[in-house]
Amino acid sequence: MDLSGLGEFGLIELIRERFASIPSHGCEGIGDDCAVLPLNTTESMVVTTDLLVEDIHFLRDRITPEQLGRKSLAVNLSDVAAMGAAPVASFLSLSLPPGVTGVWIDAFLAGYHALSTQFGVPLLGGDTTSARDRLTVSVTAIGRAENTHLKRRGDAKPGDRIFVTGYLGDSAQGLQDMLSGRDTPFIALHNKPEPFVNEGIWLGGRNEVHAMMDISDGIASDLLHILQMSGVGAEVSLDMIPTNTPIELAVAGGEDYKLLLTADVGAAARLAEDYKAKFGEPLYEIGRIVAGEEIRWLDRGNPVLLECEGFAHF
Amino acid sequence: MDLSGLGEFGLIELIRERFASIPSHGCEGIGDDCAVLPLNTTESMVVTTDLLVEDIHFLRDRITPEQLGRKSLAVNLSDVAAMGAAPVASFLSLSLPPGVTGVWIDAFLAGYHALSTQFGVPLLGGDTTSARDRLTVSVTAIGRAENTHLKRRGDAKPGDRIFVTGYLGDSAQGLQDMLSGRDTPFIALHNKPEPFVNEGIWLGGRNEVHAMMDISDGIASDLLHILQMSGVGAEVSLDMIPTNTPIELAVAGGEDYKLLLTADVGAAARLAEDYKAKFGEPLYEIGRIVAGEEIRWLDRGNPVLLECEGFAHF
Numbered sequence: 210m211d212l213s214g215l216g217e218f219g220l221i222e223l224i225r226e227r228f229a230s231i232p233s234h235g236c237e238g239i240g241d242d243c244a245v246l247p248l249n250t251t252e253s254m255v256v257t258t259d260l261l262v263e264d265i266h267f268l269r270d271r272i273t274p275e276q277l278g279r280k281s282l283a284v285n286l287s288d289v290a291a292m293g294a295a296p297v298a299s300f301l302s303l304s305l306p307p308g309v310t311g312v313w314i315d316a317f318l319a320g321y322h323a324l325s326t327q328f329g330v331p332l333l334g335g336d337t338t339s340a341r342d343r344l345t346v347s348v349t350a351i352g353r354a355e356n357t358h359l360k361r362r363g364d365a366k367p368g369d370r371i372f373v374t375g376y377l378g379d380s381a382q383g384l385q386d387m388l389s390g391r392d393t394p395f396i397a398l399h400n401k402p403e404p405f406v407n408e409g410i411w412l413g414g415r416n417e418v419h420a421m422m423d424i425s426d427g428i429a430s431d432l433l434h435i436l437q438m439s440g441v442g443a444e445v446s447l448d449m450i451p452t453n454t455p456i457e458l459a460v461a462g463g464e465d466y467k468l469l470l471t472a473d474v475g476a477a478a479r480l481a482e483d484y485k486a487k488f489g490e491p492l493y494e495i496g497r498i499v500a501g502e503e504i505r506w507l508d509r510g511n512p513v514l515l516e517c518e519g520f521a522h523f
Numbered sequence: 524m525d526l527s528g529l530g531e532f533g534l535i536e537l538i539r540e541r542f543a544s545i546p547s548h549g550c551e552g553i554g555d556d557c558a559v560l561p562l563n564t565t566e567s568m569v570v571t572t573d574l575l576v577e578d579i580h581f582l583r584d585r586i587t588p589e590q591l592g593r594k595s596l597a598v599n600l601s602d603v604a605a606m607g608a609a610p611v612a613s614f615l616s617l618s619l620p621p622g623v624t625g626v627w628i629d630a631f632l633a634g635y636h637a638l639s640t641q642f643g644v645p646l647l648g649g650d651t652t653s654a655r656d657r658l659t660v661s662v663t664a665i666g667r668a669e670n671t672h673l674k675r676r677g678d679a680k681p682g683d684r685i686f687v688t689g690y691l692g693d694s695a696q697g698l699q700d701m702l703s704g705r706d707t708p709f710i711a712l713h714n715k716p717e718p719f720v721n722e723g724i725w726l727g728g729r730n731e732v733h734a735m736m737d738i739s740d741g742i743a744s745d746l747l748h749i750l751q752m753s754g755v756g757a758e759v760s761l762d763m764i765p766t767n768t769p770i771e772l773a774v775a776g777g778e779d780y781k782l783l784l785t786a787d788v789g790a791a792a793r794l795a796e797d798y799k800a801k802f803g804e805p806l807y808e809i810g811r812i813v814a815g816e817e818i819r820w821l822d823r824g825n826p827v828l829l830e831c832e833g834f835a836h837f
Contacts, residue, residue, distance in 0.1 A: 215625055215628075217651055217652070220628065220651050221651060223628075223629075223632070224615070224649070224651075227632055227636055228636060228645065228646040231636075231639055231640055231643060231644065231645045231646070232643065232645065233612075233645040233647065234611070234645070236611070236612055236645060236647055237647075238612075238645060238646065238647035238648055239648050239649075243648070244612065244614070244647035246568075246611070246612060246647070246665070248563070249562070249563055254560075254568065256612075256614065256647065256648065256663075256665070257648065258614045258616055258648065258649060258661070258663055259616075259650050260616045260617075260618050260650045260652050260659070260661060262618045262652055262653075262654050262659070263655075265618070265652055265653055265654060265655065266652070297548070297560070298547075298550055298552075298558065298560060300558070300570065300572045300663065302572055302573075302574045302661055303574075304574055311529055314529075314534065314537075318541055319541075322541055322542060322545075325542065325545055326544070326545055329546065330545065331542065331545045331547040331548070331550060331552060332538065332542040332545070332552065332553075333547065333550055333551075333552035333553065333558035333560070333570065334552055334553050334557070334570065334571065334572065335538075335553075335572055336572055336573050336574045336661075337531055337534050337538075338531070338574050338576055338579055338580070339576075339579055340579060340657070340659075341576075341577075341578045341579065341657060342656070342657070343654070343655060343656070343657065345574070345576070345618060345659045345661075347572070347574060347616055347659075347661035349570075349572055349614065349663045351560070351570070
């Protein structure tokens, strides 16, 4: 058995199967943006954790320490928002190689602190240690929601309209530009994702929102998770996807950190209106849930073949 | 500002100060073995997280993958136990360099799974990613306890008796033996710590237990945390410390993962009796809490000077 053959999702599946034998006492584990732990009869806690590894997820000389600190928290708050939950705490672990100065750490913490303050999320703990040569950041975020507000990947229904909360592809374009040495405004969008915290909480309160997740690997990959867990298919209109980039980056670039959601067809228009009124930005409708199990890509109504996959971590 | 000058505890203090401005809504953060998040009027959740970094915390060719998987969870369950809480879930993140095979991962998971099963702790999530060259393991553990059962570092009282739940120094001796190429039974004790999960839960239910923590950096360092947070001093009798190793390793070796606790003088003898009856092992009394702010080391009643510090991560 070789890891590269296993892949990230294969490894996660291996872990899920192996640990299925341990009773989880009403908790929901691997398979959604966050785990869900019941607090009482009406509320749950959600938990998510992400690793950012130097030279895999970031290049230390291509992102400022402020940006990296901020982004480390942002990607976790995005997962909490994707559940319809409000973030209540974060935990930060850092392994620091010798070259990292106190000035660098201070700037990293400033970025982490700025986003923590923006959404009122206290930092309640973590771990700090040295490393031989590469920096690793591990963040755990905890959120809280009423059970009726929790949004999961498995609740999409045929007929649902599919929405995203922002432009797709900017981050992937920024990564491409950065790696090819071009200096473009996309790089800042890659380095400074804005988690949809308030939007996620608000969408959590809307019953017509069925399935929700955040877009971290590109919708071509992420929407498949919703389809698989809901037992449905989807039609997505490429011409309706909001993007400033080539369509391949918009659907398969990854690290968008926008929300992807499905909403009851009868209430979808009203939901989009209310969202616009509340946040001043549109909910972008990109397609609909249908019977089936795959994504059918359409371009101005005509089926097209799209040969791409989401961002893979291996 | 240089990181090596700052040190691990300096860095933690820097983080604590910087984030003190964000309201924590009744949560307790940095400063104890776990953060405490209130669930309702009678119960709290505790959260802890630890990083294990290759070539800092372990050498991949000196610990079996089973042992590393088990130990990654063990050190976190030890923190949960130190609060008097019962573990309810864990989260595992792994960054895997190219050389790591599927067979290695499978064995790592087997070790993690064995300890999870032993204490009925479900694995509810995590993150898996690649790494350039060194492996990092990040585990977050969550526990739950009645508020009246929670034990903190700041509750030691003058007169309290100080106890530890097992022999000290074995792990440090094992590390020393491993690094010097000797093959001794201590190495297995270093690689396979036994968290005092059931003992921690039981001690949490005893009102006469005042302060508690787990011993990760050696009592010379760890007991100081209790003293500082409780505003007290201590007398520790070196001749009463249970150990099979030189006294320096017993007090400053680190990675013991035994529990260190203080108990009301009037009920301490009874506590030790009941503990022995329940677990078949003694609570080892090693000294007492006094007024002051330092540790006075005694050897058969005579003050001695002990020039050593706990294990430092920088």
